Amino acid sequence: MPTHEWTLADDRYGRGGPRKPRKTLIIALVLSGAVALLVVLRLLVPGLFGEGVPQLGHKTYTARADCQMSTSGNSGTVTINGTISGDSSRFTVTVEVLDAATKQRLAEQTFEVRDTTTFGGTTAVQASAGPDGIECRIAKVV
Missing domain, CATH: 2.60.40.150 (C2 domain)
Structure with missing residues (x-):
């Protein structure tokens, strides 16, 4: 009678193969986009963050x-x-x-x-x- 040998191989990824780092990539892109948007807004509208251009109510x-x-x-x-x-x-x-x-x-x-x-x-x-x-x-x- 034939015998089957099963070995436990090192399967780090589990069933389905290696996972794609899709979630991490999406989070990184969203954060990078938010930082870029804040930088652009700060350059285009200096008074937006309380510096430079006077705030509403400022009087000379x-x-x-x-x-x-x-x-x-x-x-x-x-x-x-x-x-x-x-x-x-x-x-x-x-x-x-x-x-x-x-x-x-x-x-x-x-x-x-x-x-x-x-x-x-x-x-x-x-x-x-x-x-x-x-x-x-x-x-x-x-």
């Missing part, structure tokens, strides 16, 4: 603020007067009042400027300024 302006402080003991008031001009008729301007020597913030005032180029007002100060006086700076314009 020129602003100046002056402050005068009146004190009584450890407290007082600061009178702020300023001007702003630019490519918009509406601005929100935040002015900080600082101690000139220590740069410590003594007060902060926000002004809504609409259809004009001037702003101003008074604000309370809880601490007196040092011997060098006060300094005004425009902290934020929106």
